[in-house]
Amino acid sequence: MQTREETDMNLPFTFLAPRPSLGTRPSLGTLALALLLCSLGLAAKDPRHGPLKDLNGFFPFNPPATAEEWEERSEELKLRLLVANGLYPMPEKTPLNPVIHGKVERPGFTVEKVYFESVPGLYVTGLLFRPENPKKGKLPAVLCPHGHGGRLHDLGKAGVRRQIVIGAERFEESGRMPKIARCGTLARLGCVTFLYDMMGYADNRQISYQLAHRFSKQRPGFEGSDSWGLYSAQAELRLQSIFGIQTWNSLRALDFLASLPDVDAGRIGVTGGSGGGTQTILLGALDPRPIASFPNGMVSSSMQGGCTCENASLLRIGTGNVELAALFAPKPIGMTAADDWTREMLVPGKGFPEIKKLYQMLGKPENALCPDLTHFKHNFNYVSRAVMYSWFNRHMKLGHEEPIVEEDFKLLSPEEHAVWNETHPEPEGGEKLERKLTKWLADRDDSLLVNLPPGEKKIVFRKAWETIIGRKYDEKADFSHKKNRLVHLPSGEETFLEAVEPTEEGDQPILWLGYESSEIKRLSKGKNLHYRAITFREEKEGFTSTVANKREFAGYTHGFNHSRFARQVHDLLSVVSYLKKKHGKAPVLRASAAMREQAMTAAYLSGGAVSGLKVAKSDFRFASLTDYRDPKFLPGAVKYGDVAWLKQALGKKLAVE
Template identity: 45%
Template sequence: MRNIILSLIACCLVQSHLSAQQNTTDTRHQPLRDLNGYFPMQSPTNIAEWNIRREHVLRQILVSQGLWPMPQKTPLQATIHSKQQMDGYTLEKVYFQSMPGFYVTGSLYRPLHAKGSTDKFPAVLCPHGHWPQGRFYDAPASTLKDQLASGAEQFGQGGRNPIQARCVHLARLGCIVFAYDMIGYADSQQITYELAHRFAKQRPEMNHPTDWGFFSPQAESHLQNIMGLQTWDSIRSLDFLLTLPDVDTRRIAVTGASGGGTQTFVLSAIDPRVKVSMPAVMVSTAMQGGCTCENACLLRVGQGNIDFAALFAPKPLGLTAANDWTVEVETKGYPELQKLFTLLGKPEHLHLEAHTNFPHNYNYVCRRAMYQWFNQHLALGFSQVPPERDYKYQTAEQLTVFNSEHVRPAGGVALEKKVLRHWEQQSQQQIDALLGNGSRNTKRFQEIIGGGIDIVLGKSLPPGADITYDQQHETQKSGYLQMNGILSNSKNGSANSILFLYPDNWNKQVVLWLTDHGKLGLLDESGNPNSDVQTLLGKGCCVVGLDMLFQAEWITGNESEAHRTRSVANPREAAAFTFGYNYSLFARRVHDILTAVSFVTNHDMQPTSVYLLALDKTGPLAIAARAQAGDAIDRLAANTNGFRFANVTDLQSPNFLPGGARYHDLPGMLAIAAPQVTWITGEKKIPPIVTQVYQVEKPADAITFNAAPTSSCSAAITWLLESK
């Protein structure tokens, strides 16, 4: 009944002074971005600016991959077997555990040691990309014929697999090379190719708050994704290489093409052990990677592949371009990278090999450029790099690491769930350990948990200079002034309808009151302030109502906008295709709250106290905003309604938040706001992590618990008015 009455009020108010002008300026109503957008990099003007930007981009990558904080490394238990001496190199089979029970598989190529030599060799990690079956790929005869004719390849045997070709020649040049399988390729079959790379439809049986699978809302809320697992495999593959006694740990390189190019620039960005990098045909301002293994929620919101490649600066970075989505990188993206490398004093450490006469590839022409780059920066010692020569192609039967002695490990749904359980459990143990020594670790808790939540929510409190207010109506009422207009944020493109009820006897206190119905929730059936709002006005508090995105009159003709998070046109039901490039509706509504808080706190009227009140289903939004606003909100009174992000089972729910459960869920957001004064209801008791952090930061009376949600409104108002 309440909803019907409010709808009638809204219809009447559309023609009245309370309704703001129809929203046409909020850019967030425009179509969502997707992987085929344009992703330029903004060149920094000085090193200090770059260092700030670099830290944020790096943290955003790590958070998106489920690697913030970095997981504990478990024993690799590596097995190397079946060594063969080939023409100028040796070939061995490798498998090890990146997580307990989950195996990385691959081929290890080594140079032939000179008799009695004790020299150590540079090492090269080779992720492979989306060539069918990766290490086992065998080019169709017609494809090979065309490549030989065009000069893309040189040899009938060697041209059959460009992955094997580069590994063989690098070994012949004096490098130890590890070619490892992407998930679902070659010997890595514990998680299938169809799941990892072709996922398209949600699996209801894998969507459960305590027992879930990849791509489910629960996995996304915990930031567990195939890309993150593959990135972890890359880190552990580097760990494996560095355990080899003949590897020179000061000379480590990574190179791969296509999806392997993605893994190359991601690993190079996040792991300082990599000294030279050459991602092929993947770094551009255009298409960012079309596979589920190259996408993760949060990853490319406000940034892209050029930014990721830039993190490697000023270390030696080589790139290649072809007649694909990298075709324009020479004029779009590469100039910005040149400016950065010049700023950092190493312009010679950047190189682009553009061969746009060839389609998407890592062919002989581009590999030749890579050999020259590695010769220069890995100190291989050649005055002129020897060209490739043919080698004996290895079939799948010859390369597979498993046999009767080395048994293929079990996979399937049970293994998938086991991996995700381990990932989540050790993550929570790490987070809990941050508070294990009391106040000594509180700062670290704030850095890790606060740093993660900052990326999950996406925005902090905006500067007052970014915000403008366009007042549209002002009416003097009995005892208060009623004003409404549009609040705009120039940086995120938002424009929100906002209502101010300003009492004649203002006491310098402001209450921003969020409701499920926006500013209309502050009114009674006659369109006047309801009794609770009147109580606050009577005590001299200014009361502010806000229409968040797709709330109340900001619905653009389709009421489902208020109840469903939008998704991009991609028919595959993987959250990363939408939320890897766009904030969720929940996050955008948090941004709206932060904009309103910033406007009020920076207002010329200089309020002494700003309170945030959210006693219906908006409680989690208020708690999330408080986590980012810090002491700009003097007091928060919120009803959690027992909400947890981990319990959201629909990717299009307005409460779906990628990463929302990752850092102790909603209680983690409450805890990170310590020692700010807070009142909560809707819980059976104060969540333990909240109590623990508040006890360290400040006496426990900084947080008040109300056990009777039915009386929460009057109790919260009494608390606000009586607190000192």
């Protein structure tokens, strides 16, 4: 279950951390220009100068008007999810090498212990529930990610009695462990059900609970381009995260379940609560196999998940859990509203009415459900589970008479829960495993990307860079340019753009980046039209701003907001589009060392809209960064080729001065 400690850390303001030693100080001319920008009202009007968005923001879903528009939007979102999870393009799946052992029996179902390798050396553990006397033929199946508290979460005798009094649970025995009760009942209903451990819970301890769910302070000893740990700048630059690994584990858990000889792979449902609801949303968006979904307690237009395991860089920029859950459409999706961050789900503009509108537009309004259970706090209790049983009974064609009522059973003992024992010893974990894992993931991804056919590689890398930057070049965008203020009208974003030496119309536009006007006048030659641009917070010193959450995790900031580097590239894409439209010629870009990589990225994404690029010599590589607050930090930049790829893609268009 989510805790208020996890969800209330963010405050509605941002801060600018103390200045590190990052490059040269801005000149007096640049500082004077910053004052000019303020006098022009630039900072006040550009929406990017407001507070950074955090996980406690507002994340509305505005459903499109047509199925065609939704198809286009859904493809964009699925690409973002794949990139953010470190899964684009989808890696090759290694052998699971599953082991099933230690069967125990309860009235109506059996329980077995499971472990398998999601990647070589990294194990997923859990419990497999099966009907005691199954019908002939293959059976429907349900995958159950458990959420916070883990499968060993026990309400205790006093706790379950309190739940019984308010009508949230029914039985003093099985009601103590709601996740086990859910899976036992699903098995009684005829479903092969797999309850697998999230990282850091129960028997999945190779990555500790503290690291997976309570990380708060950066570890300098885990930075380095040869060996690094999770949460480091190196990991973020390669899109390696607890969230991404957990998503991969979930996909492999689905592979395991579908591979069982008694499972009908065409009748699989997924349901989880709280953090398990987050994983249910992701599985519904990324894998076509589930036919019914019930993500409880996390479909919300407010709090998006407070734990480090529910966030990743790039994940929710421009979107949120409601829209991500809607990616399951038009297949059946159910959920409940409770007295938590989902309490307003039934309010127009706050979530479920918009999901219902989408399903109505797609011709399947009956496939979306959200009962009002706001008299209960955050839960996946007896009442919510009953809604889920009925939903799966209907849409997975289980064939049971309604209502479906849970039955009590004796809880499993600690020995019956334990996956690891003397016969099945627990694998190694800790820091050694963590470093080994990040290196293995990097090598896997490098090999995959390097060996793509040339034509496919160009497509994959362009889509990836457009996603991590968060914008495509738009030659049709509209602009306003007055008093040296260029406004990108679709977004309201503003860039300082001045004509330094205007000559007759039609001359070659030259865009100077990172230079003072006096330098441009000294260096400029020929009858060209010279412009000077100042991009987003280019004049700022020191670290970039982060959200107020005190836990030092890039995903809390970069999961909801574009990096400063990306926003500077947005400005350059706007300026290039404006100049090309205004003068009818593709501009040439000239960049100082400070703006070299931004200019290279913009030129790459602009394609033929930039005719040439001259940059100052520099040895910078994204892989050299050691802090996610560095102004040039860009999640995913190392994974997708670093500066070397930009050079290769630009080819002869790029010249070094």
